[in-house]
Amino acid sequence: MLCLRIVLTSLCWTAAVWALLLSVWTDADTDTSVCSPEMYGNDTAAYWACRIQFAHQANWFPSPIAGLFSYEIWNGYDGFWQNGAVLETFVNFLANTNATHTRYTSVIKGGERNLYSLLEAYGPYPSFDDMGWYGLAFARIHEVLGDPQFLQDAEDIFDWCWRTGWDTSGNCSGGFWFDNRFDSKQTITNAQLLQLSAKLYRMTNNTDYGKKMHQIYEFIVYNDLINNSSYLVSDGATANCTAADVYGPTYNSGVMIGAMAAMYKATGFTSYNDLGYKIAIGILEHYCNENGILVEYCNPNCNDDALMYKGIFARNVRYLIDVLDDPIREDYLLNWLDLQVKSNIEHNICDLNPLTKCNISYKDGPAYYNKSGPVFSPDWRGPFTYGAPMQQTSVLDLMIAAIRPGTNCTGKYCNYDPYYPAPQPLTCGSRPCPEGEDCCEYSPYTSYTCCYTNQHCNQTAGICVGN
Ligand SMILES: *[C@@H]1O[C@H](CO)[C@@H](O)[C@H](O)[C@H]1NC(C)=O
Numbered sequence: 001m002l003c004l005r006i007v008l009t010s011l012c013w014t015a016a017v018w019a020l021l022l023s024v025w026t027d028a029d030t031d032t033s034v035c036s037p038e039m040y041g042n043d044t045a046a047y048w049a050c051r052i053q054f055a056h057q058a059n060w061f062p063s064p065i066a067g068l069f070s071y072e073i074w075n076g077y078d079g080f081w082q083n084g085a086v087l088e089t090f091v092n093f094l095a096n097t098n099a100t101h102t103r104y105t106s107v108i109k110g111g112e113r114n115l116y117s118l119l120e121a122y123g124p125y126p127s128f129d130d131m132g133w134y135g136l137a138f139a140r141i142h143e144v145l146g147d148p149q150f151l152q153d154a155e156d157i158f159d160w161c162w163r164t165g166w167d168t169s170g171n172c173s174g175g176f177w178f179d180n181r182f183d184s185k186q187t188i189t190n191a192q193l194l195q196l197s198a199k200l201y202r203m204t205n206n207t208d209y210g211k212k213m214h215q216i217y218e219f220i221v222y223n224d225l226i227n228n229s230s231y232l233v234s235d236g237a238t239a240n241c242t243a244a245d246v247y248g249p250t251y252n253s254g255v256m257i258g259a260m261a262a263m264y265k266a267t268g269f270t271s272y273n274d275l276g277y278k279i280a281i282g283i284l285e286h287y288c289n290e291n292g293i294l295v296e297y298c299n300p301n302c303n304d305d306a307l308m309y310k311g312i313f314a315r316n317v318r319y320l321i322d323v324l325d326d327p328i329r330e331d332y333l334l335n336w337l338d339l340q341v342k343s344n345i346e347h348n349i350c351d352l353n354p355l356t357k358c359n360i361s362y363k364d365g366p367a368y369y370n371k372s373g374p375v376f377s378p379d380w381r382g383p384f385t386y387g388a389p390m391q392q393t394s395v396l397d398l399m400i401a402a403i404r405p406g407t408n409c410t411g412k413y414c415n416y417d418p419y420y421p422a423p424q425p426l427t428c429g430s431r432p433c434p435e436g437e438d439c440c441e442y443s444p445y446t447s448y449t450c451c452y453t454n455q456h457c458n459q460t461a462g463i464c465v466g467n
């Protein structure tokens with residue numbers, strides 16, 4: 001899951017670096033009155049989504065150290081993957097308001113990266129699911145905004161995963177390996193790339209994607225990854241081609257549901273929708289408390305990765321709702337989403353004045369904009385504990401999923417898209433190293449490292465030498 005390499009090998013946050021970063025940023029126009037219920041024809045979820053998105057961006061985007069990364073990065077996600085997955089959240093807001101809403105298009109479009117740039121973020125072992133989040137987000141962005149560059153990037157990502165990560169031995173009917181140690185097969189990777197292949201098949205008409213879609217699905221069936229009595233989705237496959245007896249993370253079910261919706265759209269077979277619905281009900285029946293509120297299996301000891309799972313589940317439930325041809329099932333799922341919305345607004349929110357009372361967490365130094373509420377914490381039942389971008393994204397995904405079909409946006413703030421600075425690559429010229437440590441610039445990354453005090457920089461080689 002986590003695989004993150006900063007190009008720098010050593011990074012010291014001296015006063016000089018902070019001063020430099022802060023000096024290039026100026027205050028931007030952030031009028032918090034921008035969101036109103038009227039903008040969305042009084043749709044409650046859309047109104048909250050608007051406010052939550054505003055706070056999300058103001059608090060955590062961009063990261064002060066954006067210039068060090070080969071992908072668009074937020075301040076405070078714990079992994080590369082979340083920076084890709086959030087782009088899908090943002091573009092879904094446009095999609096679910098009939099694209100009459102264009103807020104934050106710069107964040108979405110600014111997230112475009114080619115395969116090479118994304119691979120640069122890795123070392124030494126890529127995990128294919130991390131790439132999968134970008135592939136899915138890029139495909140969705142193309143679907144909503146019609147930008148062919150995003151489609152090309154999504155294809156490149158899928159093709160690379162297939163070339164590098166598909167088990168061609170024929171064992172267990174294939175399957176994607178988790179990473180290039182080639183020693184385990186996790187469901188998330190296979191569910192993601194199933195969903196992506198189905199989308200690419202539909203969007204390009206390239207039958208090769210259709211063939212691969214069927215191969216991935218065959219692997220999932222052959223290994224019983226979707227339990228045929230509980231409809232819970234196992235976390236992975238064993239070397240014996242059976243489902244691992246590990247159930248729980250809601251994103252496995254979520255992305256599988258989205259894959260079913262995408263396969264239905266690609267093939268017209270309603271049996272995929274039926275299966276998707278059963279998988280959704282599997283989670284609703286097994287992972288909700290007595291009031292119907294979703295509780296992640298690891299709660300309250302989830303790692304930062306897992307804090308985003310519930311939102312990914314909700315996001316994919318909406319993809320299913322969008323293709324269901326059954327008003328009863330549609331209403332059932334929409335009402336369940338409404339229940340989650342209500343619980344978050346009543347029990348899991350912090351929107352105090354001053355907002356400093358809300359305990360907001362950052363990873364890369366202070367926010368660029370003024371802090372803003374509302375912020376949310378990880379447990380959808382509440383109470384509020386602390387704000388961070390993982391759980392904020394989760395609730396934002398939920399709100400966007402719960403927007404009533406047919407909702408539009410009207411008014412000038414539908415186009416709100418604040419300026420934010422381009423990443424500033426740091427160099428030795430920024431004097432980033434502490435007293436007594438040589439700064440050493442190296443290629444091809446035009447980046448630098450700080451040498452130990454008992455070393456000095458060989459400028460020609462771009463490496464620290466000495467004891
Ligand atoms: C940020 O907050 C300060 C102090 O309250 C205020 O003066 C300033 O106008 C705010 N900046 C923006 C961009 O809202």
Ligand SMILES: *[C@@H]1O[C@H](CO)[C@@H](O)[C@H](O)[C@H]1NC(C)=O
Binds near residue numbers: 041042
């Ligand atoms: C939204 O609610 C306001 C205040 O209750 C009302 O005046 C307005 O007509 C409503 N708009 C729509 C589209 O329902």
Ligand SMILES: *[C@@H]1O[C@H](CO)[C@@H](O)[C@H](O)[C@H]1NC(C)=O
Binds near residue numbers: 095097098099
């Ligand atoms: C907007 O709504 C119309 C009418 O329901 C629909 O035909 C169209 O596909 C929608 N567009 C988007 C981008 O959702």
Ligand SMILES: *[C@@H]1O[C@H](CO)[C@@H](O)[C@H](O)[C@H]1NC(C)=O
Binds near residue numbers: 171
């Ligand atoms: C395929 O299965 C055989 C027999 O269990 C095993 O020896 C071989 O290493 C497997 N190949 C791969 C790529 O896992």
Ligand SMILES: *[C@@H]1O[C@H](CO)[C@@H](O)[C@H](O)[C@H]1NC(C)=O
Binds near residue numbers: 203204205
């Ligand atoms: C794919 O084929 C369908 C049906 O023939 C057609 O409507 C659609 O425009 C094609 N899409 C592309 C990208 O070629």
Ligand SMILES: *[C@@H]1O[C@H](CO)[C@@H](O)[C@H](O)[C@H]1NC(C)=O
Binds near residue numbers: 224227228229230243
């Ligand atoms: C389905 O799940 C049940 C309960 O967890 C388990 O006992 C059963 O073995 C699973 N079935 C398969 C085919 O994995």
Ligand SMILES: *[C@@H]1O[C@H](CO)[C@@H](O)[C@H](O)[C@H]1NC(C)=O
Binds near residue numbers: 224
């Ligand atoms: C469920 O899966 C198990 C294991 O693959 C299989 O033996 C059983 O026949 C399946 N049951 C149904 C109802 O499909």
Ligand SMILES: *[C@@H]1O[C@H](CO)[C@@H](O)[C@H](O)[C@H]1NC(C)=O
Binds near residue numbers: 240
């Ligand atoms: C695979 O099956 C063998 C033989 O039944 C068993 O000993 C082994 O523990 C199984 N491995 C896994 C990963 O389930």
Ligand SMILES: *[C@@H]1O[C@H](CO)[C@@H](O)[C@H](O)[C@H]1NC(C)=O
Binds near residue numbers: 359361385386
């Ligand atoms: C604020 O949140 C952090 C988690 O990010 C937690 O460790 C800390 O105890 C919280 N502080 C207060 C005052 O609640």
Ligand SMILES: *[C@@H]1O[C@H](CO)[C@@H](O)[C@H](O)[C@H]1NC(C)=O
Binds near residue numbers: 041098407408
């Ligand atoms: C939303 O916009 C679409 C296309 O612009 C239009 O067809 C539809 O009637 C609008 N819906 C509402 C509720 O205004």
Ligand SMILES: *[C@@H]1O[C@H](CO)[C@@H](O)[C@H](O)[C@H]1NC(C)=O
Binds near residue numbers: 460
């Ligand atoms: C610096 O590195 C270059 C290239 O590796 C090497 O030729 C040169 O001798 C080194 N200079 C010193 C002072 O170590």
